[in-house]
Amino acid sequence: MKVVVGSNEKISELIAEEFIKQVNKKPNSVLGLATGTSPLGVYANLVKANKEGRVSFKDVATFNLDEYIGLEGTHNQSYRYFMNENLFNHIDIDKSRTHVLKGTGDYLAYAKQYDEEIKKFGGIDLQILGIGSDGHIAFNEPGTPFDSLTHVAELAESTIVDNSRLFNDISEVPTKAVTMGLKSIMNARKIVLIATGKNKAKAIYNLLRGPKTEEVPCSILQDHPDCTIYVDEDAYSLVK
Numbered sequence: 001m002k003v004v005v006g007s008n009e010k011i012s013e014l015i016a017e018e019f020i021k022q023v024n025k026k027p028n029s030v031l032g033l034a035t036g037t038s039p040l041g042v043y044a045n046l047v048k049a050n051k052e053g054r055v056s057f058k059d060v061a062t063f064n065l066d067e068y069i070g071l072e073g074t075h076n077q078s079y080r081y082f083m084n085e086n087l088f089n090h091i092d093i094d095k096s097r098t099h100v101l102k103g104t105g106d107y108l109a110y111a112k113q114y115d116e117e118i119k120k121f122g123g124i125d126l127q128i129l130g131i132g133s134d135g136h137i138a139f140n141e142p143g144t145p146f147d148s149l150t151h152v153a154e155l156a157e158s159t160i161v162d163n164s165r166l167f168n169d170i171s172e173v174p175t176k177a178v179t180m181g182l183k184s185i186m187n188a189r190k191i192v193l194i195a196t197g198k199n200k201a202k203a204i205y206n207l208l209r210g211p212k213t214e215e216v217p218c219s220i221l222q223d224h225p226d227c228t229i230y231v232d233e234d235a236y237s238l239v240k
């Protein structure tokens, strides 16, 4: 794993440049996308680059990592809504080629064929990840098998607390999600992970210095052949 340390602004720019390079090299790239606070700067940079004509997303396909069970795609805390608001509505992407797991209706059937669907598109070329304070990636919480594919997951108590900042009340945070599994993520050809802030320091320490164990889901990335970890000084503070 490579590590890049810089301000949130700088690492967001660097990751956006990786996406731009990827799409300019292969216009029909398959991009793996994340939600949450961490990738917001990256998406803002991609919107800007698209508006400036430095990159076109018209032929890309995207697959998002996860979705809360119980929220319609129109709910303002659903991950489909997040992606539309923060990226898709502002770039020249074909929305029919954007995939976000469903959180309602036939969500189980959709989840079951998600990995196959990714394969049909040729596999993920570039995947962006955030990381939970407990070391989760996507919604793969501690104890998730390393060989997991897309599945239904229970959110850890710490994740519910972390994510409650975005809801009116903690009781509104869904307790379950559909998520790509750890194996689904490891299948991506290239991975970039972004983490900022002191509350990610322990997870980053465990990722970079800890043993590979299912108790720390992100530690599986130690085995990925092309994975770069982008952190700010706070997230990196326990490693130095």
Ligand code: F6R
Residues within 6 Å of the ligand: 033, 034, 035, 036, 037, 038, 039, 065, 066, 129, 130, 131, 132, 136, 137, 138, 139
């Ligand atoms: C979101 C996701 C999660 C987040 C993680 C960090 O699609 O997969 O694993 O990346 O919970 O969230 P933030 O960036 O909000 O701290």
